[in-house]
Amino acid sequence: MPETPAVGRRERKKAATRQAIADAALELFLEHGYERVSVRDVAEKADVSTTTLFAHFPGKEALVFDREAEVEASLTAAVRERPPGQDVVEALRAHALTSWTRMASDPRRDRFTELVDGTPALREYWERMWMRHASALGAVIARELGREADDLACAALARFVLEVPALAASGHDPRAAVEAVFDLLTHGWQASQQP
Incomplete structure (x- = not known):
């Protein structure tokens, strides 16, 4: 039976960053409403740049459907x-x-x-x-x-x-x-x- 390759540190860090962005977005959207929250607000809450946010998500709607x-x-x-x-x-x-x-x-x-x-x-x-x-x-x-x-x-x-x-x-x-x-x-x- 083939072994599943171990997930490397870089992949784990990327996954953690992506999850932090998604969690921040959902928290803000549920608290303030989708229309009242900007992509910049989400990036700031997740402590990432908007460039990093868009490296993980193609657009604002995708932040809601992160899975x-x-x-x-x-x-x-x-x-x-x-x-x-x-x-x-x-x-x-x-x-x-x-x-x-x-x-x-x-x-x-x-x-x-x-x-x-x-x-x-x-x-x-x-x-x-x-x-x-x-x-x-x-x-x-x-x-x-x-x-x-x-x-x-x-x-x-x-x-x-x-x-x-x-x-x-x-x-x-x-x-x-x-x-x-x-x-x-x-x-x-x-x-x-x-x-």
């Missing part, structure tokens, strides 16, 4: 790196249960959601980002199943799966909500579920 690349990578890895014999939906269920139920319990989640929903630029960025994630996930699912990259069923599955965090967060028991949604994906809509 964008990590989220997409973990989604596609859940499908690509699933254990032999595990079906795609079950791999995505396992991913959702470990990743998204934890997000639903974050004490800042409601304030973060209000920030995004109440800021048109962030809402638009989020929608574009989520569509990129859906496209990447749909393509990986199609590749894993030996289908064309633009397979409609794979694209639909990806989009539905990406709605799970919002559905899970709307209830009192995120874990049960994730299970219910994935049960629906696995078994389909049953007539007995109708009112």
Whole structure:
């Protein structure tokens, strides 16, 4: 089994700086509102230059969605790196249960959601980002199943799966909500579920 290379000091320092910038940005945005905080304010709070900030983030909106690349990578890895014999939906269920139920319990989640929903630029960025994630996930699912990259069923599955965090967060028991949604994906809509 190949060994995972150790993360070097330089990479750790870059990651720590990036995290400090993201943490400073979120704190300021939640406290003062997205529109009232400048990139310079964030850089000052994180004790970095604006040049350093832009070396880590392409723009102001990206400061809010600092885990964008990590989220997409973990989604596609859940499908690509699933254990032999595990079906795609079950791999995505396992991913959702470990990743998204934890997000639903974050004490800042409601304030973060209000920030995004109440800021048109962030809402638009989020929608574009989520569509990129859906496209990447749909393509990986199609590749894993030996289908064309633009397979409609794979694209639909990806989009539905990406709605799970919002559905899970709307209830009192995120874990049960994730299970219910994935049960629906696995078994389909049953007539007995109708009112």
